[in-house]
Amino acid sequence: MCDGIDLVGESGFDGEWHVDGTSGHRSWRSRRIFRLSSGRTRIGRSEKARTGTSNPVLIPTYSPEKERRTLNKNVSVLIGSLRRGSYARKIAHNLINYFPDNYNASIIEIRNLPLYDFDYDDPQIIDKPTPPEYTLFRKTIKSSDGVLFVTPENNRTIPACLKNAIDIGSKPNNDVIWQRLPAGIISHSVGRMGGYSSQKNLRLALSYFNMPTPGQPEVFLSQSPTLLDADGHVTQESTVEFLQNYVSRLVQLIEQNTDSR
Ligand SMILES: Cc1cc2nc3c(=O)[nH]c(=O)nc-3n(C[C@H](O)[C@H](O)[C@H](O)COP(=O)(O)O)c2cc1C
Missing domain, CATH: 3.40.50.360 (Flavodoxin domain)
Structure with a gap:
């Protein structure tokens, strides 16, 4: 269980380019796609990218409104x-x-x-x-x-x-x-x-x-x-x-x- 959500496993990765507003430096931010027991997926930034460890932790970036619409x-x-x-x-x-x-x-x-x-x-x-x-x-x-x-x-x-x-x-x-x-x-x-x-x-x-x-x-x-x-x-x-x-x-x-x- 993670944040009250039954996490079944990790389904894959995707990501996005992040551009630093001051230096203009571009870096790739990977995000993990987590598969939930309900069959739905949820996207979070890679825990490794965020903290240096690889424990799968959901990053609470999803919108409850969007979630409600898809239920x-x-x-x-x-x-x-x-x-x-x-x-x-x-x-x-x-x-x-x-x-x-x-x-x-x-x-x-x-x-x-x-x-x-x-x-x-x-x-x-x-x-x-x-x-x-x-x-x-x-x-x-x-x-x-x-x-x-x-x-x-x-x-x-x-x-x-x-x-x-x-x-x-x-x-x-x-x-x-x-x-x-x-x-x-x-x-x-x-x-x-x-x-x-x-x-x-x-x-x-x-x-x-x-x-x-x-x-x-x-x-x-x-x-x-x-x-x-x-x-x-x-x-x-x-x-x-x-x-x-x-x-x-x-x-x-x-x-x-x-x-x-
Ligand atoms: C008591 C009764 C009253 C009816 N009155 C009307 C009516 O006012 N207007 C109409 O178009 N059909 C009327 N009908 C015909 C019904 O619309 C028709 O039997 C229809 O197939 C019933 O719908 P159902 O097939 O979903 O059961 C009436 C039928 C019954 C049994």
């Missing part, structure tokens, strides 16, 4: 459909693949969340404890760096399962999991409207929580079955590019908001 990020993907053959779910599986390698985007199931009842969160009511499903869901979203909603439309608004999840996350008032969480929103429909009304209603429900969202273009996927092949893959190049672009903009937003929660 793995978690994105929770919420699907507004419970049915087995859901197109929203298939679309979500495609979207998950568009995230960068250091992103862990995964579907968080909402089907087992009991219907929202404020009694569970009311400290005055002691015979209705908070369901463990609420607690787990809240914890999962709170540990996320972003959320991606993929939803169809039911009767011109979002399906009840999704609204239920949003309501559960919106309480208690002093610990709202959605607060300032970057959010991507994608709607679809089997018809031509692309779930427009559903998406707008979702945005309305979230508007209370200061959630940064990617700007234009918004994503309304119309005639969704035609976008998917028999294996559930989005095949049309222009649609893939469009969705990849949306995911990139969400990732950018997450990177920009890393420290704001």
Whole structure:
């Protein structure tokens, strides 16, 4: 262990020319590249060059901000459909693949969340404890760096399962999991409207929580079955590019908001 960092070994050297400001003398300063147990590397000046000994010691020159940017990020993907053959779910599986390698985007199931009842969160009511499903869901979203909603439309608004999840996350008032969480929103429909009304209603429900969202273009996927092949893959190049672009903009937003929660 070195400075609380599990040091696995030294991976190599690199360096840079240093020019003395007064004499103009040029000298080569070697730096060691250290391999950490996390698989990442960290660069420090050669200990030998610094002290004359060769013990591998990390020189604390790295920037915590840069480090935070490169760490793995978690994105929770919420699907507004419970049915087995859901197109929203298939679309979500495609979207998950568009995230960068250091992103862990995964579907968080909402089907087992009991219907929202404020009694569970009311400290005055002691015979209705908070369901463990609420607690787990809240914890999962709170540990996320972003959320991606993929939803169809039911009767011109979002399906009840999704609204239920949003309501559960919106309480208690002093610990709202959605607060300032970057959010991507994608709607679809089997018809031509692309779930427009559903998406707008979702945005309305979230508007209370200061959630940064990617700007234009918004994503309304119309005639969704035609976008998917028999294996559930989005095949049309222009649609893939469009969705990849949306995911990139969400990732950018997450990177920009890393420290704001
Ligand atoms: C109760 C119900 C209401 C629906 N209302 C709408 C609607 O308002 N607008 C629309 O475009 N499609 C509507 N649909 C069609 C759904 O969008 C369609 O079934 C879609 O495939 C569901 O999404 P999924 O494939 O992700 O489960 C409705 C379907 C159901 C079951």
